[in-house]
Amino acid sequence: MDTKIIKLEIENLAEGCFHEAAEVLRNGGLVAFPTETVYGLGANGLDETAAAKIYQAKGRPSDNPLIIHIAKTQDMESLAQEIPREAYQLAEVFWPGPLTMILRKNEFVPYQTTGGLDTVAIRLPANQIARGLIEAAGVFVAAPSANLSGKPSPTLAQHVICDLDGKVDMIIDGGHATLGLESTIVDLSGGEPMILRPGCITKAMLENVIGKIEYDPVVLQGAPSLELAPKAPGMKYRHYAPEGKLTIYEGDIQKVVDAINQKAKEKLDNKNRVGVIATDETEALYRYGTVKTIGSRKDEASIAAGLYAVLREFDELHAEYIYTESFADNSLGQAIMNRLLKAAGYRVVKL
Ligand code: TXA
Ligand code: MG
Numbered sequence: 001m002d003t004k005i006i007k008l009e010i011e012n013l014a015e016g017c018f019h020e021a022a023e024v025l026r027n028g029g030l031v032a033f034p035t036e037t038v039y040g041l042g043a044n045g046l047d048e049t050a051a052a053k054i055y056q057a058k059g060r061p062s063d064n065p066l067i068i069h070i071a072k073t074q075d076m077e078s079l080a081q082e083i084p085r086e087a088y089q090l091a092e093v094f095w096p097g098p099l100t101m102i103l104r105k106n107e108f109v110p111y112q113t114t115g116g117l118d119t120v121a122i123r124l125p126a127n128q129i130a131r132g133l134i135e136a137a138g139v140f141v142a143a144p145s146a147n148l149s150g151k152p153s154p155t156l157a158q159h160v161i162c163d164l165d166g167k168v169d170m171i172i173d174g175g176h177a178t179l180g181l182e183s184t185i186v187d188l189s190g191g192e193p194m195i196l197r198p199g200c201i202t203k204a205m206l207e208n209v210i211g212k213i214e215y216d217p218v219v220l221q222g223a224p225s226l227e228l229a230p231k232a233p234g235m236k237y238r239h240y241a242p243e244g245k246l247t248i249y250e251g252d253i254q255k256v257v258d259a260i261n262q263k264a265k266e267k268l269d270n271k272n273r274v275g276v277i278a279t280d281e282t283e284a285l286y287r288y289g290t291v292k293t294i295g296s297r298k299d300e301a302s303i304a305a306g307l308y309a310v311l312r313e314f315d316e317l318h319a320e321y322i323y324t325e326s327f328a329d330n331s332l333g334q335a336i337m338n339r340l341l342k343a344a345g346y347r348v349v350k351l
Helices: 019-026 049-058 073-078 083-095 128-137 156-164 205-210 217-221 253-269 299-314 331-343
Strands: 002-008 032-034 040-044 065-071 099-105 120-123 168-171 185-186 194-196 247-248 272-279 290-293 319-325 349-351
Touching: 002 019, 019 032, 019 040, 019 128, 019 168, 032 128, 040 049, 040 065, 040 128, 073 083, 083 185, 083 205, 120 290, 156 168, 156 299, 194 217, 205 290, 247 253, 247 331, 253 272, 253 319, 272 299, 299 331
Parallel strands: 002 168, 032 168, 065 120, 099 185, 247 319, 247 349, 272 290, 272 319
Antiparallel strands: 032 040, 099 120, 185 194
16 A cells, blocks of 8 residues: 655644544554654544454564544543542553553444553643644544564554555654654553553653552563463564664673673674674773764663664664663663663663
8 A cells, every 4th residue: 555654744734734634543554653752654443344453463462452442531430430530640641642541441442453452552742743633633632652563563654664664554654753762551451550561761760650559570571481471462462673683781880881882892893793782881982883872871862762763773773682781670671661661672781
């Protein structure tokens, strides 16, 4: 199919600019669009056939449920039932924004969208193109990240084009997805609230609003095991994987730099293509392979925002071995390390 690419500027959205994309969604088609976390691949979430097209285009396993995006908080009442007080409290503080809540679904939400579950994931995005599109379409928009299954999530339209050109009806280029990591997922569908996926809304931020909340044990455990299945089905798949073999080096930063330099040299001598993921603070210290910085250690948000783009750049260079520093495992660092560990297949060298 021919994929139409439309460019929109958040600061400069003209009246009627969503008209065509909205029509595609209403007619059961697929539109990729920017959100503040990553680009999403949208379809009418209440239309089984439309939702099925998402799985097809991404090559996504059909038991991996989709997040439904809404345009106003009240819309969650059209999708969910038995909504607990905490959902309203969190919505009040963090919506629009990078928070997804799992609630008990009502009868209007098809199992096609929820991967067969009786719960539904709901998010009200902050990005004005995302919200404008959902409003204009007048449908609830199911949207996973707009990457091919197993690829890093897209933070630029170029990434989406690379993965999905010819497979979707339309791609809206709205510039950078500014946060760069997928939303925090909180399960409020019964029992104690639980964090199923760490993101930019941290545990501490959630606890400020609703009190104590735990991580799904799988999130903290590191490498997946057979005994412990994640509550968010998507967390079990190999994800965010670059083509090359990524290894994380952890420990005293000088030792990390030395070890990476040594390893990179060894692989280069073997005629392998080598990539090194550095930070602004350490970039100048690496001497072998292609060195790219993902951001500054003084600004964790810049590291979150740069992570996926760097992984994709190393794919373009067909790097066979990629070495990276590790990051603090608290607040936003928790989300960064969660993604980095998956991308590395949990390969960590501790120094
Ligand atoms: O920031 C985001 O959340 C982005 C943008 C586009 O909104 N979307 C996104 O979607 O990351 P996706 O499909 O790549 O990740 C959704 C995750 C998956 O791990 C999925 O298993 C989980 O949410 N999920 C969806 N519905 C669920 C449910 N009912 N119960 C548990 N987990 C669910
Ligand atoms: Mg995804």
